[in-house]
Amino acid sequence: MPTQYVETQYFTFGHPPNELVLKSGIKLGPITLAYETYGQLNADKSNAILIFHALTGDANAAGWHKDAKAPGWWDEMIGPGRAFDTDKYFIICANCIGGCKGSTGPSSVNPATGKPYGLSFPVITIEDMVISQKYLIDHLGIKKLLAASGGSMGGLMALEWSVRFPDTLESAILIATNYKHTAQQIALHEVARQAIMSDPNWNKGDYYGKELPAQGMSVSRMIAHITYMSERSMEEKFGRKLQDKEKVGYDFSHDFEVESYLKYRGASFVQRFDANSYLYLSKALDYFDLSEGTDLVGAFKNLKTKFLIVTFTSDWLYPSYQSKDIVKAMKANDIDVSFIEIETSYGHDSFLVEIEGQSKMVSHFLNNVAKKVIK
């Protein structure tokens, strides 16, 4: 049990007429960011680390909320003596815009209408998500982050920050990520979106206060879960085990444990995540291409950040070769980059569960960065 609780804070900016101009050219404001911090910001504000969450994550990266059943999503990585050591560093994590965990997104009330945005929410990009968090860092008075880090979508955001705001970032730790979404990654997202949008309850995004698109969300989550695991981890966890050994199938009920598990995870998803947010965030990922209009070597030419890049052997959703392409393009620019591929069967989920290997790499890397920066 926790000895003290963490609480989410809120920062609002971009009130008209000073709205944020998104990549699409559309203006959005006011924007609220839900965020949490752990540890203490030091006197010269040189020990701040910004953590970015993955697609369905939130600002509660670590610690316990009052009455919560589980701690934050990266609690094993963040805390006293942990990889992101709160005895040394000041950790910040914000819910991204477009999300549904306290930051402005499609389920937020549009102040202009008094109703939830729904599909009138503008399409947002990874760039927009990163730029909005720069406002938060400025608000906290931090001129240069010691590090930015995240897995999956969070890794893309850390990489985007390093390109967009090179003078504000000492180092970045990119985990299980990519620099552009590939055809397969786009395809898997599109199936999930189609599953949601074909649910009659989705109702073109207008379901707030009505029946939720539970079936569509469930199917989309089942697909996602399969992509987050590996063939081997599914085999190790479930194999052909039956849900009820007494009852041998011959119908379409859930005979196999893997079926019941996915169905259960699918069914609970609609309770914890907003369907429209899933559409917006997955599309933001698909649009992301750091090499757009240039090549990757060109995209990295002004980088001033030191990198640690981590991948996992069994991650078939964000396979290691994609990170190796990033490493090559960085090396072509003489950027200081370390790369490690961790042997594990956990698939893409590894960034959440393969704590030991990651912790060692991350704490060693951060120690080296910190001893040059923190007085």
Add this chain to the structure above:
Amino acid sequence: MPTQYVETQYFTFGHPPNELVLKSGIKLGPITLAYETYGQLNADKSNAILIFHALTGDANAAGWHKDAKAPGWWDEMIGPGRAFDTDKYFIICANCIGGCKGSTGPSSVNPATGKPYGLSFPVITIEDMVISQKYLIDHLGIKKLLAASGGSMGGLMALEWSVRFPDTLESAILIATNYKHTAQQIALHEVARQAIMSDPNWNKGDYYGKELPAQGMSVSRMIAHITYMSERSMEEKFGRKLQDKEKVGYDFSHDFEVESYLKYRGASFVQRFDANSYLYLSKALDYFDLSEGTDLVGAFKNLKTKFLIVTFTSDWLYPSYQSKDIVKAMKANDIDVSFIEIETSYGHDSFLVEIEGQSKMVSHFLNNVAKKVIK
């Protein structure tokens, strides 16, 4: 253009009180099998080869139907001078029971009620599908097949035949297949089934003559297509190409070619395949486990068949290691087995499109078998 057309034939058996007793113990009959033959059966009926189709295949393995837009699904493999050489061999292909291409399945009219079976159709297994085709081979007066072959589900059927009817099979060619469905294979099928069953038009399987479950079928097909390709083949075919270069996205319409392609393939699926058949056949695959109640070495102990087993490097749905497990268990039984893993980026689809490599292996293998058997 074809110089002559092929026609589907029909064989009916199992009229009450002589119904087929299925693995579940339930009786099914009468049963009709739609089948086609190519080439000539020789005088001593020693040149017959039985081809099994994959999940959504049909009896039209080769040749053109009148007014068809395309030839049979394995036309490049079957014909004069081709791998399955119709100048030498008599090729048979039947639609499996549970299917929807002429053989008895859930969309067939139940003679007892005068209405389509729908979900009152009994659950069928790979074993039931194989046993029903044994009736056809007996009907054709063939005592021993020169070979049985198929890819994916067809490979499972050929393997099951070799175990169940060892005295009736000289050789078998198993392509891109397995001996039991793994957790990931079951999981991918279950998502597809859930997508279909969550479509309100599915209506517990009672949609014949009504609105079809088009949305659910579309989502299920999109998932399947992704699993049939490889990460690399998707990247090579689509990459991040946009559907309409003039229109850069920022909404949920289909910006990327891969999205439009999958949507198109998904939308057309409901026109060519019965949703209930998809449920029954995918479940039959998931139930299949040749090592059930024994181990694979034990399951193979009475085999008398010579095997060629083919896999493809980029096939992640039926990865090569699964076939290698079959090879090992066969070798432990001193069974004559050749194994080849073909280097290709086409993924599971390779058995349909990687013709050159397969043809060489198959025709060489069949030549060797035939010269000992055919006088």
